[in-house]
Amino acid sequence: MVPAIPAVSVDGLVMRYGDKLAVDGLSLTVEQQTITAVLGPNGAGKTTTLETCEGYRTPQQGSVRVLGLDPVRQRTELHPRIGVMLQGGGAWSGVRAMEMLRHMAKLHAHPLDVDVLAERIGLGDCGRTPYRRLSGGQQQRLALALALVGRPEVVFVDEPTAGMDPAVRRTTWELLEELRSDGVTVVLTTHYMDEAEHLADMIHIIDRGRLVASGTPLELTRGGTVTTIRLVVTQPFPAGAPDSLREALGPETVVAQLDAVSLLVTGPADASTLAKVSRWCDEQGVLPESLTLGQRNLEDVFLDLTGGELTP
Amino acid sequence: MTGPTTGTFTPMPGAAPLPRMVLAQAGMEARLMLRNGEQLLLAVVIPAIVLVGGVQGADRIGLDFSRPAVDVLTPGVLALAIMSTAFTSLAIATGFERRYGVIKRLGTSPLSRTGLLAGKVGALLLVEVLQVAVISGVGLAMGWSPRVDVVAVLLSLVLGTAAFAGLGLALAGSLRAEATLAAANLVYLLLLAGGAVVLPTSAYGDFGEVVRWLPSGALGNAMRDALLDSAVAWRELAVLVGWAVGGAVLTARTFTWE
Numbered sequence: 245m246v247p248a249i250p251a252v253s254v255d256g257l258v259m260r261y262g263d264k265l266a267v268d269g270l271s272l273t274v275e276q277q278t279i280t281a282v283l284g285p286n287g288a289g290k291t292t293t294l295e296t297c298e299g300y301r302t303p304q305q306g307s308v309r310v311l312g313l314d315p316v317r318q319r320t321e322l323h324p325r326i327g328v329m330l331q332g333g334g335a336w337s338g339v340r341a342m343e344m345l346r347h348m349a350k351l352h353a354h355p356l357d358v359d360v361l362a363e364r365i366g367l368g369d370c371g372r373t374p375y376r377r378l379s380g381g382q383q384q385r386l387a388l389a390l391a392l393v394g395r396p397e398v399v400f401v402d403e404p405t406a407g408m409d410p411a412v413r414r415t416t417w418e419l420l421e422e423l424r425s426d427g428v429t430v431v432l433t434t435h436y437m438d439e440a441e442h443l444a445d446m447i448h449i450i451d452r453g454r455l456v457a458s459g460t461p462l463e464l465t466r467g468g469t470v471t472t473i474r475l476v477v478t479q480p481f482p483a484g485a486p487d488s489l490r491e492a493l494g495p496e497t498v499v500a501q502l503d504a505v506s507l508l509v510t511g512p513a514d515a516s517t518l519a520k521v522s523r524w525c526d527e528q529g530v531l532p533e534s535l536t537l538g539q540r541n542l543e544d545v546f547l548d549l550t551g552g553e554l555t556p
Numbered sequence: 557m558t559g560p561t562t563g564t565f566t567p568m569p570g571a572a573p574l575p576r577m578v579l580a581q582a583g584m585e586a587r588l589m590l591r592n593g594e595q596l597l598l599a600v601v602i603p604a605i606v607l608v609g610g611v612q613g614a615d616r617i618g619l620d621f622s623r624p625a626v627d628v629l630t631p632g633v634l635a636l637a638i639m640s641t642a643f644t645s646l647a648i649a650t651g652f653e654r655r656y657g658v659i660k661r662l663g664t665s666p667l668s669r670t671g672l673l674a675g676k677v678g679a680l681l682l683v684e685v686l687q688v689a690v691i692s693g694v695g696l697a698m699g700w701s702p703r704v705d706v707v708a709v710l711l712s713l714v715l716g717t718a719a720f721a722g723l724g725l726a727l728a729g730s731l732r733a734e735a736t737l738a739a740a741n742l743v744y745l746l747l748l749a750g751g752a753v754v755l756p757t758s759a760y761g762d763f764g765e766v767v768r769w770l771p772s773g774a775l776g777n778a779m780r781d782a783l784l785d786s787a788v789a790w791r792e793l794a795v796l797v798g799w800a801v802g803g804a805v806l807t808a809r810t811f812t813w814e
Binding site for chain 2: 356
């Protein structure tokens with residue numbers, strides 16, 4: 245049973261800061277009751293995208309819907325239904341950890357039992373500590389607890405395990421998985437590949453404000469070795485494009501030109517490969533229309549044999 | 557999608573009723589304000605010292621009131637206390653809330669901006685009730701015999717709070733937290749010394765005609781009228797309304813939540 249309304253749908257989002265383009269026509273969907281990771285290097289536009297979903301920023305172009313609602317115009321309706329874990333801060337410096345959690349609970353109609361939640365998240369031993377004296381990891385855990393206490397349908401967690409030690413990181417992962425089992429949608433940003441691979445049902449990879457790939461972890465890594473990347477651009481490639489792309493990606497890669505506007509890349513690929521392909525497009529002055537990852541399958545072989553010329 | 561379903565986190569979203577949220581926010585902010593040593597000093601200790609010192613020293617420094625010094629000074633010190641809370645404490649607290657991301661954090665909670673503002677006003681009123689109790693107690697112990705017009709006192713307190721809160725928020729919304737801290741304290745000291753808040757405008761000679769238009773002078777005079785002569789100072793209350801509107805407009809123009 246798949247709920248009809250997506251948890252998040254971003255459509256053609258454009259966000260600029262001054263003349264810097266932070267998000268460049270991004271579209272993506274998050275299905276309900278999944279863990280979806282938004283992955284990308286620093287400055288890729290992850291946080292801006294998330295903050296637009298949370299209602300902090302108004303889309304400059306395009307649209308954003310969370311549970312079918314406009315995060316800015318319908319904030320009163322939406323905000324009780326989402327939980328947000330900020331990257332840092334978000335509490336008075338003199339407030340005690342449990343006091344902050346109890347306060348947030350009071351703003352909700354059916355909050356979780358704060359003592360049970362604190363125990364689960366490992367705040368038990370620092371409940372009376374003022375916020376400014378909590379360690380970085382404790383502040384992270386409190387931030388997560390604050391996001392969950394209102395029993396939200398969708399939680400946005402921004403770099404949830406940054407600065408956590410490995411054991412706590414594992415516990416946090418288990419917690420996020422339990423959320424999904426209980427029917428909560430988790431949208432997380434991370435720049436840890438292993439975190440995304442371990443947790444996510446679906447991964448969206450963003451680079452320079454654009455979606456460069458989407459897929460399940462299995463689809464994106466495909467044994468960690470050979471995959472295919474199909475690149476389609478809006479206008480014909482310049483001459484020598486296959487050679488130049490192969491140089492950019494390394495000698496193990498095979499690049500085939502399928503037609504004037506599409507290339508098929510076969511070889512070892514990971515998130516950095518996609519970033520490289522996207523960067524190469526920029527250098528060549530071509531605009532990617534789609535960039536899809538797949539397992540090299542019969543159809544690809546067929547296209548290789550019939551449509552493209554292999555280089556070398 | 558595997559894993560045990562314990563149902564602990566099964567979604568059950570919903571906002572608490574608005575009055576409950578506002579009360580929670582007001583209680584929280586008032587607690588934090590009183591827990592902070594410097595703020596408590598500003599809210600209760602300094603006004604109490606000013607009152608005791610003023611009454612004891614009135615004769616010595618040649619302040620010649622036509623009424624007993626404690627009757628003249630207690631209403632002024634109450635005005636000072638309101639100013640310290642509604643302006644200085646509020647500005648500093650809000651400045652640091654912006655800095656620490658508290659306002660951002662609350663921005664995605666069920667508490668709306670209006671609810672947050674209502675909570676802040678509630679916190680100010682809670683702290684002010686405490687201040688009025690302490691300062692009145694000190695005054696009464698020194699022989700204060702007020703002739704009270706309750707409506708006039710309440711109007712002065714509410715309008716004075718509104719005027720100073722608007723200015724405090726405007727300050728906190730446009731400067732960095734440290735600059736807000738410095739500016740809010742500086743303005744407090746200047747108004748304490750020269751703003752006709754504790755001393756009546758008549759004590760300032762010709763300059764009194766100027767300072768009575770300041771929010772400090774207007775609030776001080778309104779309090780004195782309400783507690784010395786059991787009268788409503790309509791002109792001073794109108795001045796406070798003017799400052800409240802000005803402060804609100806300025807805040808709406810300049811305030812950023814982050």
